Structure formats: C-alpha cells, structure tokens
Amino acid sequence: MQSFIQGLPKVELHLHIEGSLEPELMFELAKRNQVDLPYQSIEEVSAAYQFHNLQSFLDIYYAGAAVLIHEQDFYDLTWAYLLCCQRDCVMHTEIFFDPQTHTERGIAFDTVITGITRALADGQQKLGISSELIMCFLRHLDQASAFETLSQAQPHLDSLVAVGLDSSELGHPPQKFIEVFAKAREQGLLTVAHAGEEGPAQNISDSLDLLKISRVDHGVRCIDDPKLVERLAKEQIALTVCPLSNTKLKVFEQMEQHNLLELLRQGLCITLNSDDPAYFGGYMTDNFEAVASALSPTQQELAQFTRHAIDASFCSAERKAQMRQQLDDYLATQGV
Numbered sequence: 001m002q003s004f005i006q007g008l009p010k011v012e013l014h015l016h017i018e019g020s021l022e023p024e025l026m027f028e029l030a031k032r033n034q035v036d037l038p039y040q041s042i043e044e045v046s047a048a049y050q051f052h053n054l055q056s057f058l059d060i061y062y063a064g065a066a067v068l069i070h071e072q073d074f075y076d077l078t079w080a081y082l083l084c085c086q087r088d089c090v091m092h093t094e095i096f097f098d099p100q101t102h103t104e105r106g107i108a109f110d111t112v113i114t115g116i117t118r119a120l121a122d123g124q125q126k127l128g129i130s131s132e133l134i135m136c137f138l139r140h141l142d143q144a145s146a147f148e149t150l151s152q153a154q155p156h157l158d159s160l161v162a163v164g165l166d167s168s169e170l171g172h173p174p175q176k177f178i179e180v181f182a183k184a185r186e187q188g189l190l191t192v193a194h195a196g197e198e199g200p201a202q203n204i205s206d207s208l209d210l211l212k213i214s215r216v217d218h219g220v221r222c223i224d225d226p227k228l229v230e231r232l233a234k235e236q237i238a239l240t241v242c243p244l245s246n247t248k249l250k251v252f253e254q255m256e257q258h259n260l261l262e263l264l265r266q267g268l269c270i271t272l273n274s275d276d277p278a279y280f281g282g283y284m285t286d287n288f289e290a291v292a293s294a295l296s297p298t299q300q301e302l303a304q305f306t307r308h309a310i311d312a313s314f315c316s317a318e319r320k321a322q323m324r325q326q327l328d329d330y331l332a333t334q335g336v
Ligand code: HPA
Pocket: 016, 019, 054, 166, 167, 168, 169, 194, 197, 245, 275, 276
C-alpha cells in the first residue's frame, strides 16, 4: 500500500504557503534577515508545535511568518514546497497565501506575490507541476481590510484564480465578508472559504449561499446537518479535507474517528490535502498514508481522492484531461 500511495498521482487543493515554512528554512531566513526568533534551536521549534485548537496554532503560524521579508524569501518558501510536491507525485497544486499577514507588518503586497508567482512559474517550467493561486482574507480582521487587500491585488488579478477566507472561524462567520466576496466575483474571481472546520455546519451553508463558494475548505462539520450532506452529495460540491491538520488541531481526537471515508461513501466529493504541512506533520503522501493506516480505504478509494481533486480543481479542461490520463495510466500499471 505504501508504494501504491507514494506513486499515486495527486492534486492538492488546500495548502497555505506560509504553512509550508519548515523550521530549517525559518532559521535560515531569520539569520539572513536578522530577525529574532523566540526559539533557540530547530528542536525547540518542533517541540512548540503542540496545539489544542485552531487558535493555538494560528498564534505560532503568524509569528513564524515574521522571517519572510524579501521577494526571494517568498520564492524560496514556495520553491521548497514545490520540491515536496515533486517528491510526492503532486501533478497540480492550488495554493493559498495570506497577504494581510505580511502587509500588516509593512511588507509590500507586490513583494509577496512576485516571489510566489516566480517560483510557481519555475515549478511549471522545471518540474512540470501546474498551479493556481488563491488569495485568502483573514477573517479575524474586518471587511475594510479585506477590501484594501483586494484593491492591492488589482495589478495582479491575472495571477489569481480565486479568493478564500481563513483564520479563526469561531466568531467570524461568512456574513462578515459578503460584499468583498461579491466584488471579487464581479472581477472574475472564483471563491472558496474555510467553513465547518471548528465552526458549525451553518457556516458551510452560509458560505455556499452568501459567498457563492465553489468548494468548501475543510467542511467536516457538515455531518451535523443531514440536509446539507445531501446537498453536498447532490451538487457534488468538493470538500478539501485535511486529515493530519484535523487531528493536530483536535477537530478529531484520533484519525480513526475521522469522518472523511464515511462522507466519501455517502457520495460526497472528498479530497485529501495537507493544509499547513510544516506544522501538522506531513505533506500529501503523509496525509494519504495516515488515512490509509487508520481507516483502511481501498486502492480505488485512494484513487478517487485524486479523481475528485481533478474534477474540483480550477485548472483548464485540457489540463484536467491530461491529469485523468496520468492517473489512469498509473492505475493500469498497478492493476487497479
Ligand atoms: O486550517 C486552517 N484554518 C483556518 N485558517 C488557517 N490558516 C492556515 N491554516 C488554517
């Protein structure tokens, strides 16, 4: 099973690029940029990654991002992630970035996006990994700040496929961002949102109805509302589920309790993703392996995660067809 998973072609739809900052690179950038870190060693950083909920993670995640200053830093961060994609047979990735995490501390929007997009272009050219970029608004900040971020993005709209919504879900419902999401849609962007991770199923329905999202990020709390589960299955609205993230942040105490396979078997469009791999203990292959060992899906079900991710991705029909072929070719070599 391990070698089947390793070689399985994958598509990632839920990845925060700031969450791929490994302790080693954090230290290297801290030194290069003369930024003080509250940790003395890489071991101390890793030891600090014990979370009891989403907020306890976010506090550390925003602090770590302070080492990212120059365009080259954002390039190096993104390139390091793409090398992990190559190792994990990821054909295509759609990555989130949080501009406000950086503009709030005086880093120019252009510095952030130029570094990321330059690495993504190299990923396409040198590694054959296709990608899309999704700009997230931080929901603990107000809608005015989201509007300001959307205006800073205007010269770069061609680099963006969608806007998203992340950070603290409790206390910051989708209603807070109706107008800025409407404006983004007017400008031709698709929309996604984190919903039903720690927050209630109602946040999922409201994100669909009020923010007109094309995919639900996390969405695992849909299980509390049978009508919503039925709707997600009927309309084949994808959930970008992040198994290692969910156990690290205690959305589920143990992987054995995760509901993703149950939802898949109810006909939902479930995909597997890594969220913040440097903080949650693994990239795509690690997530697939954790699911395989705790929940024992069949090989067909593991392949279905990739099939769903291809269907739900925002890339061209032509690229989707290529990826389906790549998946089918792989399954044929494995006799699946
Ligand atoms: O899992 C997450 N949830 C909300 N916000 C986030 N920002 C990075 N990761 C996450």
